[in-house]
Amino acid sequence: MLKKLLMACTLSLMSATAPAMALDLNAMSDEERAQFGEQVRAYLMENPQVIMEAVNALEERQAAAQAQADVDLVRQNAEAIFNDxxxxxxxxxxxxxxxxxxxxxxxxxxxxxxxxxxxxxxxxxxxxxxxxxxxxxxxxxxxxxxxxxxxxxxxxxxxxxxxxxxxxxxxxxxxxxxxxxxxxxxxxxxxxxxxxxxxxxxxxxxxxxxxxxxxxxxxxxxxxxxxxxxxxxxxxxxxxxxxxxxxxx
Structure with a gap:
């Protein structure tokens, strides 16, 4: 959960500061990644509401995915559920x-x-x-x-x-x-x-x-x-x- 949250916050920062395609973390040097990490930390410290926004967005996506998965499961097993x-x-x-x-x-x-x-x-x-x-x-x-x-x-x-x-x-x-x-x-x-x-x-x-x-x-x-x-x-x-x-x- 924490890893997903940090990723969501990072993506929020990336979208707020530069086009997503402009940043390739894998192509960065260790020094560049460290500097970027510090920028993310500084941004989150100055804008802590982003954390809750990311949490809410993640939970909404997970709930929507679970609801759709449940609909699919019910449809696939309808006869056994309703008329066994x-x-x-x-x-x-x-x-x-x-x-x-x-x-x-x-x-x-x-x-x-x-x-x-x-x-x-x-x-x-x-x-x-x-x-x-x-x-x-x-x-x-x-x-x-x-x-x-x-x-x-x-x-x-x-x-x-x-x-x-x-x-x-x-x-x-x-x-x-x-x-x-x-x-x-x-x-x-x-x-x-x-x-x-x-x-x-x-x-x-x-x-x-x-x-x-x-x-x-x-x-x-x-x-x-x-x-x-x-x-x-x-x-x-x-x-x-x-x-x-x-x-x-």
Whole structure:
């Protein structure tokens, strides 16, 4: 970062003092490069605002490049993101905008995002919401996701939604005993769900979602995909709503 910043400042100085083609640092002698370095230093000391201008310009270019890269990644993986055939689809399944969330039941920011997303779906009524089980925070995360997916396979998507919501609100240690207790609360067959946790279908779903996350360069949760844009990290409901409206045009 520092090297890039110094280069940006140097280029700012070069553009301010002489045509870029007039300076070839590689063609300079050691003495000439030392003198030029002193000139750069003196210029920056007299005009420190150039440093912040260079930082801002660099960050803007990096953000724009990342945003475009994300758009390309979403386009290349659109079918797996929006229509994988196994992820839970909630909200309004026929909604005009699709919001996808990669989440982990042990993630504190995911738990915060859960309430914000629920408020968004209730307030809007025309958002298709897709949940991607992406357990990356240890064994308890993996156990929770396996139990949730097994619930979906054994008891259906409504039961999955109940279990998902309960786990997003749950703050204790995630154990098989705790998961069975939650299943009993909803009148689900805990024995059958537990027996299916290690089924091939469950493992396949987790593997495909993890592979997709790797292709999308997702390393943390929550991460959202909203139409053609990736939103990395927690966002409050009002910001999500604003981006949804932008997507609608």
């Amino acid at each position: 055939g196994f992820s839970y689809v909630g909200g309004n399944p026929q909604g005009d905008v699709t919001l996808v969330e990669f989440m982990d039941y042990r993630c504190g920011f995911c738990k915060r995002a859960f309430g914000e997303v629920e408020k968004l779906l209730a307030a809007d009524g025309n958002i298709r919401f897709v949940v991607k089980e992406f357990p990356i925070l240890g064994e308890q995360s993996l156990i929770a996701s396996r139990f949730a997916i097994a619930t979906k396979l054994e008891e259906g998507r409504d039961a999955y939604k109940q279990m998902h919501d309960a786990l997003m609100s749950y703050n204790g240690d995630i154990t098989i005993t705790a998961l069975r207790r939650l299943a009993d609360t909803f009148g689900l067959n805990a024995d059958q769900i537990e027996a299916r946790m290690d089924a091939d279908e469950v493992t396949q779903e987790l593997m495909e979602t993890r592979a997709l996350a790797q292709r999308l360069q997702i390393s943390g949760t929550p991460t959202f995909v909203l139409e053609d844009e990736m939103l990395r990290g927690f966002l409050p409901m009002d910001q999500l709503q604003m981006i949804v409206e932008e997507k609608r045009g």
